[in-house]
Amino acid sequence: MNVISIGLLGLGTVGSGVVKIIEDHQDKLMHQVGCPIKVKKILVKSLDKERPIDIDPSVLTTDVNDILLDSEIDVVIEVMGGVEKTKDYLLQALNNRKHVVTANKDLMAIHGAELLQTASENECDLFFEASVAGGIPILRSIVDGLSSDKITKIMGIVNGTTNFILTKMSKNGAAYEEVLKEAQELGFAEADPTSDVEGLDAARKMAILATLGFSMEIDLDDVSVQGITSITEEDIQYGKQLGYTMKLIGMAKQEDDKVEVSVQPTLLSDSHPLASVQNEYNAVYVCGEAVGETMFYGPGAGSLPTATSIVSDLVVVMKNMRDGVNGKSIVSPQYPKKLKQDNEIFSKYFLRLHVSDETGVFAEITSLFAEHNISFEKILQLPIVKRETAEIVLVTHHASKQDFEDILVRLRDLKSVKDIKSTYRVERSSN
Template identity: 50%
Template sequence: MRGIKIGVLGLGTVGSGVVRLLRDHQAKISSITGCQLEIKTIVVHNLNKQRNVDLTGIELTDQFTKILNDPEIKIVVEVMGTVETAKNYVEQLLQAGKHIITANKDLIATYGAELAELARANGCDLFYEASVAGGIPILRTIVNSFAADRIVEVKGIVNGTTNYILTQMSQQQVSFSAALKAAQDLGFAEPDPTNDVEGIDAAYKMVILTQFAFGMNISMKQLKISGISDVKLADIQQAKELGYNIKLLGIAKLIDDRVDVSVGPVLVPKDQPLAAVQNENNAVLVTGAAVGETMFYGPGAGELPTANSVLSDIIAVAKDIVLETTGSRFNDFQRDLKQARPADVCYSYYFSLKVKDQPGQMLKITQAMSEAQASFHLIIQSELDNEHARIVMTTHQMSEAQRNQVVAAFSTLKDVEVIAAYKVLPE
């Protein structure tokens, strides 16, 4: 049986999972690919670190050139993280004719198009199924199963850390800071959770999903990104009373041949499938013109789920090597689309305001809405403290431009503070 040697950059959580799964499922993988796949070399930063995975027969080194200059190694798995260092390594490996599999969403979202072109020019495969939603095979599903359909929307929960935090706030009635600490204690959140809680991690994934769903290259600078660090327990409770759960959603939506892409807290109706996704799980809803709405659900991170996606890419590359069909793009779909205009992006909105409790405040708020030609769906006022009231409003559908005008107007009002301004998904 033909043998294919593999190199691995990084031996953290995912790298260890790749080693484990490849050993445990060797017979099945060999029967599928017709090849004997074997990890030959792993590059790590710290050779003396204790490892909890069997490395028998594998060379552990801190020298990248051991993989780069080894003609036996045909496939390299990059699970080391970073952006610029990883890009430098991947470029050298592609130029050396080695096929690349990566779980590095930051790298692909930032340099994916450039690296894909370099891979094609060198006849190499570049696959990255594990970069989005961990164990959920969403990218290959979009490429294969939706090839004949016209995707009109992709939305979902693509960050398990924020979903865990919001779940704990909702179910345990705890503050953001308390829920974040619980996530860190369980290993769901990093000591520095900024990328997760500020929506940056989810935004990287939405860049990749937008490329696959709509063939559109969009940069992080073009995305509208907001996180959950300012989400208040009171708003989560109020949303529940109104029949919604607050979730951090990534949404990429086709609007009149333009695409709107955003990440932020959204009120999701309780009977909508995404509302039921709890804790660290992820879910992606893909809406096609022909098939309608389909949902893909599962663990969005973790050693074995993510490693399983890496293994599926390894198997795909091995098949391409055997069939001599390497060098095709993971995603060939490309279109010259523009971003949707704020005047064309329409949702209902949820506003939460802290207002000094004195006569005339509601009149000023109503005037601001009227000037933007926006209308209320409901208004709830409650006591916040001795001097302030809390006003919660949901609106009828209005454009993002109107929403921005309303928020700007509220912000100029004396004694009015905007606590929240979230999209509301339709029933």
């Protein structure tokens, strides 16, 4: 190989980072793969837009075919975002025998299987390390580093925006709306933050992680999702009192070859390795049957961290080109998908209630739990919040999701229960 030619789809924050890293680290890259790398064409929306980096204008194009049909381009790097149109572009690239590196979690969570299949048929590589947890080489760690182990649990703080918001709410005792505004001003949250704060972004990443970790085709629809918009300062404070930190946790768990995948606000025991992951940082905690507990921590987004993952994928593509083994690393899922039902999903729960301040109410409530054989780990006795209303906080021992939801329905029917203020999953450290 004399030179490797890249076609770049998109030149936003991450795309500019890719160009910068390829330029800045050309020496290191050449040492590893033995030939120079050239960004030959870049697809942009507008040729005239100001860019944060110097780019030869002749490299820019608004016509994707300048990349997809250029037989000299070896690798297409996709950082333009979007799903359906982008999928078409990448399918064409693969069918034209171009290797693909993408940072697109939406695309991979929805059309990953089809794209990988097409890549494999064309003996092309398709890598997507940057799609989950930005600069953390987590997919590689799961696929290669723990290839000999059976992974039983993956827990992730995989959305920087929500982790930033929850960290600030927890540290400053501030309200959600207030912190969201601050995050938007600092650029940690988008003008329309829906995809982040409703947990959808995290759900896409968890679908990708679960698919690779359990070798089972997990779709976005298989992930049960709840966002952070209804978390209150009170819940965070009660959590603190009880030794818990509030985090938006992606949870993928495998037991008896059945799998559960969810994203939900979770009260984590302070001693859990994920509890100390602050601000916009991401971390993925992986348990394996043999290895035990591991955790991978780093920046979950940002121009250069994400670009690092993309260019590291590019290095693998180039080594594979040199060795003539592209497309060999694509392994189809080993197991048919088996999802747990609600009566098979167990966890501890935090429950905060407003009840009538009357004799017998506490017994009435706890007896509902006793009927389902659910006992309590912690109970907070609280002062009366307003006339004739008391607040109760309960943390249960393990209960099935179904039992807990049945109990919630029956609690709502009780005359003495005025309001179910909040419920959260609770996770203890296994240490």
